[in-house]
Amino acid sequence: MSIKRELKQLVDQEVLWCVEPFPGDPATRAVLLSSSLNSIFHRAAKESRIARLQADLQNIVAGGEVTLSFTPFKHLSATFGVLEPAGEGTWEIRSRHPSPGLRVFGRFAEVDTFVAIDWAPRSKPLEGFDKKPLLGRKSLEYQFAQIEVDQFWNKHLAKQSPIYGERCSDYFTDKCSAGGAEQ
Amino acid sequence: VTTSQTNAPLGELNSDGPLSAGTRAYLGARARNSIFNFVHEKLRDAKARGLTQAALAERIGKDPGRLSNTLSSPGNWTIDTIAELLFGISQSELVPTDRPLLGRREGNSRAIDLLDDKPDKIVSPPKREETRGSANVAKIRDLERVL
Numbered sequence: 001m002s003i004k005r006e007l008k009q010l011v012d013q014e015v016l017w018c019v020e021p022f023p024g025d026p027a028t029r030a031v032l033l034s035s036s037l038n039s040i041f042h043r044a045a046k047e048s049r050i051a052r053l054q055a056d057l058q059n060i061v062a063g064g065e066v067t068l069s070f071t072p073f074k075h076l077s078a079t080f081g082v083l084e085p086a087g088e089g090t091w092e093i094r095s096r097h098p099s100p101g102l103r104v105f106g107r108f109a110e111v112d113t114f115v116a117i118d119w120a121p122r123s124k125p126l127e128g129f130d131k132k133p134l135l136g137r138k139s140l141e142y143q144f145a146q147i148e149v150d151q152f153w154n155k156h157l158a159k160q161s162p163i164y165g166e167r168c169s170d171y172f173t174d175k176c177s178a179g180g181a182e183q
Numbered sequence: 184v185t186t187s188q189t190n191a192p193l194g195e196l197n198s199d200g201p202l203s204a205g206t207r208a209y210l211g212a213r214a215r216n217s218i219f220n221f222v223h224e225k226l227r228d229a230k231a232r233g234l235t236q237a238a239l240a241e242r243i244g245k246d247p248g249r250l251s252n253t254l255s256s257p258g259n260w261t262i263d264t265i266a267e268l269l270f271g272i273s274q275s276e277l278v279p280t281d282r283p284l285l286g287r288r289e290g291n292s293r294a295i296d297l298l299d300d301k302p303d304k305i306v307s308p309p310k311r312e313e314t315r316g317s318a319n320v321a322k323i324r325d326l327e328r329v330l
Contacts, residue, residue: 002300004298004300005298008299011298018294021294022213022284027293029294029297044192045203045205045206046204046205047205048208051192051205055212055213056212061294076255077255077258079256096256096258097258097259113297
């Protein structure tokens with residue numbers, strides 16, 4: 001079964017949820033959310049930080065500019081940063097503004113298709129949510145998030161390998177440039 | 184059954200009621216992303232014509248590392264940042280304009296359709312064009328009605 005068909009099936013089963021662009025904007029990329037991640041957007045009206053995250057995800061879907069950092073934990077202000085070990089293909093989407101920054105963890109199923117599985121605030125808790133902040137790169141929370149991604153992938157997409165590459169074009173067709181520390 | 188993420192602000196934006204803090208923040212983030220996309224579009228064009236990031240950094244008096252960081256995200260951009268970037272990139276300035284946010288139809292498509300295996304095989308039926316023959320038939324009918 002093709003990866004697309006498999007993802008579509010997971011959407012039909014409500015295991016994954018598709019981020020749609022704002023009406024009138026084009027849909028050029030797919031960002032799919034796990035159910036637990038999708039559920040946080042029900043509170044977007046009350047929680048500004050979540051509303052901003054929604055705008056950031058829709059911008060990715062609508063073909064907005066993205067920057068990729070290939071050096072773990074030296075992402076500076078890149079939109080996507082790879083986590084170590086880089087070979088596992090786990091990435092974080094970095095919604096940095098305003099504090100607390102949010103991180104959304106997941107993997108690329110194919111070019112222009114990101115499966116977002118878990119999330120966490122970066123530096124301090126987000127009021128009304130029971131997620132602990134990630135804090136430092138060696139924290140348990142970072143490890144838990146990566147385990148969560150790995151378990152979800154193995155449960156639902158075990159037959160598919162996540163994308164792993166070292167060029168922007170391995171992940172996005174266009175409007176993508178390298179960011180992070182060593183650029 | 185909806186298979187898509189809730190588009191939380193849409194209902195509020197379509198109503199006449201007061202906008203929540205979340206919806207106002209959403210609008211701000213949209214505008215920020217839109218300007219970021221616009222500046223990058225300009226930068227891509229300028230790079231294709233030979234501009235290097237080092238030359239841009241020198242032109243606007245920024246450390247190349249700091250410029251790279253600035254260009255990675257619009258998080259801390261101010262109007263001053265946008266003005267200096269645009270001039271450095273293309274000797275241009277930002278001219279405000281707007282468009283309706285609601286009720287737009289251009290580019291309207293669904294992300295879920297990207298998961299179709301062969302989206303290129305879905306071809307919309309060709310737009311029906313009035314041929315000279317059918318136009319003549321219509322004219323004759325109009326004349327018949329008048330007569």
